[in-house]
Amino acid sequence: MIADPTRRRILDLLAERRTLTVGELAAEFPDLVASGISKHLMTLRAAGLVRSEKLGRNQHYRIDPEGFDRAFGEWAHRYAAYWDASLARLRALAERDPGSM
Structure with a gap:
């Protein structure tokens, strides 16, 4: 579809x-x-x-956001760990002391 x-x-x-x-x-x-x-x-x-x-x-x-969640939420959830790790690395970079670079 x-x-x-x-x-x-x-x-x-x-x-x-x-x-x-x-x-x-x-x-x-x-x-x-x-x-x-x-x-x-x-x-x-x-x-x-x-x-x-x-x-x-x-x-x-x-x-319809709820419809998207019903249709793709479970499938997309399988890949959340990849996004979580990337976002954690990005947060670590963003929060790093600018004087240490």
């Missing part, structure tokens, strides 16, 4: 801009029609990765 480059780009845009309508998303994909973007959004909604809210005449889409 997120192997599709259009869906990944939609998720990237939603992460950057927080909320977008189908029309705003379609403007980012000149080779696709709005109905094509809607189909991608339906797939992402079915997977629980985005949610929508009707505001006025438009549906506004945003990332």
Whole structure:
């Protein structure tokens, strides 16, 4: 589902801009029609990765953080030790006495 480059780009845009309508998303994909973007959004909604809210005449889409956690949390948790070690090294460097360099 997120192997599709259009869906990944939609998720990237939603992460950057927080909320977008189908029309705003379609403007980012000149080779696709709005109905094509809607189909991608339906797939992402079915997977629980985005949610929508009707505001006025438009549906506004945003990332669903809980959905991402359900879909990828367990998988990503396996790699937390790598990030923890890197962040610990970064913290040690940042907290080192500047006079000792």
